Amino acid sequence: MSDWKPISLIDLKKEIESGVKLMSQGQLELWRKISIKPEKWIEEEFGKEVGGFWIVAISGNHLVWYNDIEEGFNISTYSTYGKIEEYWTEQDELQLTINKLERHHNNGS
Numbered sequence: 001m002s003d004w005k006p007i008s009l010i011d012l013k014k015e016i017e018s019g020v021k022l023m024s025q026g027q028l029e030l031w032r033k034i035s036i037k038p039e040k041w042i043e044e045e046f047g048k049e050v051g052g053f054w055i056v057a058i059s060g061n062h063l064v065w066y067n068d069i070e071e072g073f074n075i076s077t078y079s080t081y082g083k084i085e086e087y088w089t090e091q092d093e094l095q096l097t098i099n100k101l102e103r104h105h106n107n108g109s
Helices: 009-021 025-034 094-106
Strands: 035-043 053-059 062-067 072-077
Touching (some): 025 035, 072 094
Antiparallel strands (some): 053 062, 062 072
């Protein structure tokens, strides 16, 4: 990780814009309901070392966040605002992550 640098907010917004352009109508409707202004949250395993990760959406107790170590969006849970409970290494684009969340909602999980 010596060469790793955290993603800038400008570059994160570009990643978000790219994903939004590729969303289906259903994904876009969900995104509009759950998206937030990106904010940094802590994750205990790797997040402290890198200054946290960008949260881009909240749906119930689920978060959509960008893992800039792995360069992809992930879904995790939270029970304390500001703290990601699970570290994942998905390298998904935003629309794929929203698709996973949409399926999760449709399954009633």
